[in-house]
Amino acid sequence: MKVLGIESSCDECSAAVVEDGKRILSNVVATQIPFHAVYDGVVPEIASRKHTEWIARVVKEVLETAGEAPDGIDGVAATARPGLLGSLLVGLSFAKAFAWARDLPFIAVDHMLAHLYAANLTENDPDYPFLGLLVSGGHTIICRVDGFDAVTVLGTTIDDAVGEAFDKVSKYYGFGYPGGAYIDRLAVKGDPAAFRFPLPNLHKGEHRYDVSYSGLKTAVINQLEQFRRKDGPRGPAEVTPENIAASFQKTAVDILLRSVFRAAEDTGLTTVVAGGGVAANSYLRSALAERKDLRCIFPPLDLCGDNGAMIAGLGYQYLKRGDRSPLSETASARVRG
Numbered sequence: 622m623k624v625l626g627i628e629s630s631c632d633e634c635s636a637a638v639v640e641d642g643k644r645i646l647s648n649v650v651a652t653q654i655p656f657h658a659v660y661d662g663v664v665p666e667i668a669s670r671k672h673t674e675w676i677a678r679v680v681k682e683v684l685e686t687a688g689e690a691p692d693g694i695d696g697v698a699a700t701a702r703p704g705l706l707g708s709l710l711v712g713l714s715f716a717k718a719f720a721w722a723r724d725l726p727f728i729a730v731d732h733m734l735a736h737l738y739a740a741n742l743t744e745n746d747p748d749y750p751f752l753g754l755l756v757s758g759g760h761t762i763i764c765r766v767d768g769f770d771a772v773t774v775l776g777t778t779i780d781d782a783v784g785e786a787f788d789k790v791s792k793y794y795g796f797g798y799p800g801g802a803y804i805d806r807l808a809v810k811g812d813p814a815a816f817r818f819p820l821p822n823l824h825k826g827e828h829r830y831d832v833s834y835s836g837l838k839t840a841v842i843n844q845l846e847q848f849r850r851k852d853g854p855r856g857p858a859e860v861t862p863e864n865i866a867a868s869f870q871k872t873a874v875d876i877l878l879r880s881v882f883r884a885a886e887d888t889g890l891t892t893v894v895a896g897g898g899v900a901a902n903s904y905l906r907s908a909l910a911e912r913k914d915l916r917c918i919f920p921p922l923d924l925c926g927d928n929g930a931m932i933a934g935l936g937y938q939y940l941k942r943g944d945r946s947p948l949s950e951t952a953s954a955r956v957r958g
């Protein structure tokens with residue numbers, strides 16, 4: 622079964638054709654980053670306009686590179702939530718029209734469940750149950766996963782998402798947008814022990830697996846303020862972009878790992894599947910790989926960020942089970958409550 626997947630929740634306009642939830646025949650990701658970088662962040666109005674301009678061309682290109690005429694497609698999947706409402710509506714409406722015009726089964730899917738599915742596109746399917754680590758620009762979720770659509774949230778962020786913290790620190794220091802990849806690259810040349818930034822004190826009761834990034838973000842920003850005012854304890858030799866990036870990145874990832882390891886110990890689950898843009902982070906990948914008692918599965922780098930292949934892959938699982946979404950299905954900015 623060949624499924625066309627369409628993703629337009631944020632600043633990537635993407636479509637893919639995936640066979641049987643596994644084999645990527647084509648995956649086209651048209652990034653809008655240059656249009657948003659001048660504003661140091663995603664501008665929702667620009668995002669939805671670009672999706673409107675690009676979506677038909679992206680789908681045409683993906684069908685051509687997959688070697689498929691529209692008639693070769695057996696089902697259509699699109700992201701319906703969570704994300705920027707205007708952007709979601711473009712991809713979702715296009716997908717519904719495509720399915721309706723060809724009388725194809727249609728399914729609306731959740732973007733975060735699709736990130737979790739991304740690893741299945743290249744790896745053997747992990748056995749359920751496992752721990753999921755969903756880390757993106759908008760979400761930070763540690764969950765127990767019992768099936769492709771059976772997720773129990775164990776912990777989440779009580780303030781900023783981890784990717785958002787990377788983006789805000791990067792913006793403040795003028796490293797570039799989106800911040801994660803810039804900080805990751807700078808950090809390679811820095812000393813992660815140059816600065817000790819605080820870890821949040823969240824390990825009890827209902828917050829046992831939760832994370833927080835506002836304290837870290839403030840501490841990193843204060844560091845630069847002190848340096849600019851010249852009243853901080855550190856001199857210019859230590860306050861290099863590389864040292865700041867490496868120390869921030871280590872703390873940001875250690876915050877995640879503390880919760881993941883705690884959840885693994887408490888639940889006895891030994892497989893961790895990561896997904897989302899921050900799953901591309903080199904320190905996160907190497908630190909998790911060091912835990913020999915855990916099997917850690919990451920999507921390949923090009924499938925960590927937003928892409929149509931993960932939507933098509935997850936969509937296939939629903940369609941195979943016989944699930945269909947009505948064409949009245951609409952978009953939602955939030956995860957389903």
Ligand code: KG4
Pocket residue numbers: 631756757758759760783784785787788799800801802805897898899900901902903925926927
């Ligand atoms: O999943 P994604 O592409 O979009 C959302 O669903 O939000 O994630 C984007 C986020 C951004 O915050 C970006 O800075 C972050 O992923 N990111 C990274 C890296 N690459 C992208 N964060 C840390 N290290 C990276 N290498």
Ligand code: ZN
Pocket residue numbers: 732736757758897898926927
């Ligand atoms: Zn995403």
